[in-house]
Amino acid sequence: MPRAATTTDVFNAIAEPRRREIVDALLDGRAHTVGEVVERLRIPQPSVSKHLGVLRKVGVVSVSRSGRRRLYRLNADELKPVHDWVQTYARLWEHQASRIKEQAERKARERSMHKRERSEQEEG
Amino acid sequence: MPRAATTTDVFNAIAEPRRREIVDALLDGRAHTVGEVVERLRIPQPSVSKHLGVLRKVGVVSVSRSGRRRLYRLNADELKPVHDWVQTYARLWEHQASRIKEQAERKARERSMHKRERSEQEEG
């Protein structure tokens, strides 16, 4: 069996690099036409339309009509599940980073201690 | 063309729900055997082995041998790209949340102002 449909799972929807690019292109939060995205990313129009369709189905973008154009707008809230999931793991490396930082600081203190010791020896 | 290989893209690797479950099962940072994961998640062993293989290829887990067992361990750092990407969007809804909060606080201030005004009128 292949994986779950891209249209029902945000994780799957953003697994496609081009869809992430499209999302990035909508980062400013304003409404964008399909043509704008096409021109900006240099991706064929049908492809952009399809990707936007997927993103719309999972709710990551919303669409409204304006004459013969469609205005797509980012709906960042729908990315929350991804953020929440990965946030759990972010704590791990942040922890690690702070440990490394602490260790570096400890070593720095030790170095200055040793320097003092050496100085004292040299003086002695 | 189907999407890029799951074995070369972290986003794609974690797009599979069961792989996320497996990652979750390794959250404690300790080494786990395949059997432990199998028993915990009630997923067939070959399936677990395959998923762990994918996760290993993208670097999300590392493996070491211990007798006839393989010890898998989470390597959370490899999830950083996902975190970094989604973090950009998290700022958007956090912003929104703080705006909503500010607005709520402003309204609360206005309410107490009005109350005072009403009191003053009643007194006047």
Added chain:
DNA sequence: CTTTCGCATTCCCATATAGGAATATAATCG
């Protein structure tokens, strides 16, 4: 009304899966 524009949709196809079953491999045990 015909044309043009902006997008969506459809068709076709190559392909990367995920799952199930069976099997291979490797290490430990008796």
Added chain:
DNA sequence: CGATTATATTCCTATATGGGAATGCGAAAG
């Protein structure tokens, strides 16, 4: 060595894509 345990791998299959090309379709323009 043979048996058992722990995992990996292989084979097979159904299926969900993503891309390209062509086409459909509603709205605006002339």
